[in-house]
Amino acid sequence: MSEGYSDADLFSTGDIFARRELLRVGHVPDRDRIVGRDSEMRQVGAALGPATDGGPPRNLIIFGKTGTGKSLVSRHICRRARKHSQKSGINLRHVYVDCSDADTETRVARELVLQVRDELAPSMDVPVQGIGASEYYRYLWTLLDDVDVFVVILDEIDKLADDDVLMQLSRAEESGKTDAYVGVISISNKIEYREQLNERVNSSLQDRELTFHPYDAPQLEEILENRRDAFLDGVLHDDVIPKTAALAAREHGDARKAVDILFEAGSLAEERDDTEVTSQHVDDAQQRTEVKRFQDLVSGSTPHVKYILRALALLTLNSDDQQFSTSEIHRLYERLAENEGSDPLSHDRVYRLLKEQSFLGITESYHTGGGASKGAFLQHRLMKDPEIVIEALDTGKQDD
Numbered sequence: 001m002s003e004g005y006s007d008a009d010l011f012s013t014g015d016i017f018a019r020r021e022l023l024r025v026g027h028v029p030d031r032d033r034i035v036g037r038d039s040e041m042r043q044v045g046a047a048l049g050p051a052t053d054g055g056p057p058r059n060l061i062i063f064g065k066t067g068t069g070k071s072l073v074s075r076h077i078c079r080r081a082r083k084h085s086q087k088s089g090i091n092l093r094h095v096y097v098d099c100s101d102a103d104t105e106t107r108v109a110r111e112l113v114l115q116v117r118d119e120l121a122p123s124m125d126v127p128v129q130g131i132g133a134s135e136y137y138r139y140l141w142t143l144l145d146d147v148d149v150f151v152v153i154l155d156e157i158d159k160l161a162d163d164d165v166l167m168q169l170s171r172a173e174e175s176g177k178t179d180a181y182v183g184v185i186s187i188s189n190k191i192e193y194r195e196q197l198n199e200r201v202n203s204s205l206q207d208r209e210l211t212f213h214p215y216d217a218p219q220l221e222e223i224l225e226n227r228r229d230a231f232l233d234g235v236l237h238d239d240v241i242p243k244t245a246a247l248a249a250r251e252h253g254d255a256r257k258a259v260d261i262l263f264e265a266g267s268l269a270e271e272r273d274d275t276e277v278t279s280q281h282v283d284d285a286q287q288r289t290e291v292k293r294f295q296d297l298v299s300g301s302t303p304h305v306k307y308i309l310r311a312l313a314l315l316t317l318n319s320d321d322q323q324f325s326t327s328e329i330h331r332l333y334e335r336l337a338e339n340e341g342s343d344p345l346s347h348d349r350v351y352r353l354l355k356e357q358s359f360l361g362i363t364e365s366y367h368t369g370g371g372a373s374k375g376a377f378l379q380h381r382l383m384k385d386p387e388i389v390i391e392a393l394d395t396g397k398q399d400d
């Protein structure tokens with residue numbers, strides 16, 4: 001047997017990582033690894049405080065951009081509230097629902113039931129399909145029979161198609177469906193969503209509102225420092241963590257992004273059989289995560305939209321100008337589409353598709369010369385790095 005097939009070789013854990021799980025999405029750091037969120041933790045704690053003593057929790061709405069610790073802090077505090085309430089003999093349960101997965105009333109209701117069932121009555125049979133929201137609520141109220149307080153975290157609540165779940169939960173106790181006090185922590189990444197949410201959610205759900213602000217570079221640095229032990233000793237160059245923190249701070253202080261880039265940098269070093277992680281790996285990792293993100297963003301788009309974006313990216317890359325008229329883009333788009341053997345869409349369709357892209361923040365469209373009046377030109381500008389766009393469209397091509 002050759003040496004390359006020894007178990008140690010075959011199952012090698014590499015030269016870079018010691019505990020890579022510390023850098024995985026969804027990893028919940030211990031309390032002493034949560035940085036710069038003391039006041040937010042206190043406020044979530046204050047909302048749940050009465051509940052740990054058997055009283056009604058306050059509902060809470062949390063806003064803030066992605067990667068500002070909203071999900072982390074909410075889950076962490078719920079877990080602690082649950083432990084703390086045990087001391088006073090209070091049965092507090094919490095469930096976490098991501099509304100980007102469970103985006104209808106029935107799906108959320110089912111998720112609530114299944115999570116509580118798994119915890120409190122694993123042998124109970126619950127149908128996973130063929131029944132509606134109201135049946136799921138019946139299961140839920142039965143399951144909550146011995147529960148004093150039930151806290152529901154509804155994350156990414158702006159993805160939820162309707163408000164019926166909110167209504168049900170907010171009125172459950174008052175309408176006698178259950179004896180448990182029900183509290184809801186609603187979370188949204190979209191600050192713009194605030195007005196709408198306030199309208200949607202009935203007044204009993206908006207006891208308190210809390211905004212999570214972005215992290216600054218030193219905080220991001222500390223978050224990353226706290227996970228240095230994800231790497232083997234001596235593997236990380238000194239400038240890697242500060243550089244990663246600076247990149248993520250420039251974006252909008254997104255901790256998830258910072259952690260992702262650090263993980264990607266380590267993975268790149270590993271793939272290349274390097275034994276150290278340098279700032280070059282960080283640059284390359286940044287590029288790679290941007291490309292992936294853009295691919296996710298356009299993954300549902302038609303090939304024509306992709307030709308249009310490629311045309312705009314090529315124009316941007318090959319000219320000093322940053323803005324292009326619909327006609328300029330259309331001309332290049334026609335060639336690209338024909339090269340791929342498809343019939344190009346009309347000028348008007350391309351114009352409308354470009355406007356759609358501007359809603360997604362991929363492009364920006366505006367009038368020049370004479371404002372929005374008749375005869376004014378519509379110009380379009382790519383809001384992403386053209387090299388990233390082209391690389392993403394190239395590597396994403398096989399999947400089309």
Ligand SMILES: Nc1ncnc2c1ncn2[C@@H]1O[C@H](COP(=O)(O)OP(=O)(O)O)[C@@H](O)[C@H]1O
Pocket residue numbers: 025026027028029033034035036037064065066067068069070071072073223255256259
């Ligand atoms: N204050 C923090 N301390 C340590 N790690 C953090 C902190 N905030 C965020 N993170 C890390 O970033 C990831 C994303 O945070 P998350 O709570 O999911 O952000 P949000 O829900 O606001 O989008 C978390 O899984 C965690 O790894």
Ligand SMILES: [Mg+2]
Pocket residue numbers: 067070071072155
């Ligand atoms: Mg989140």
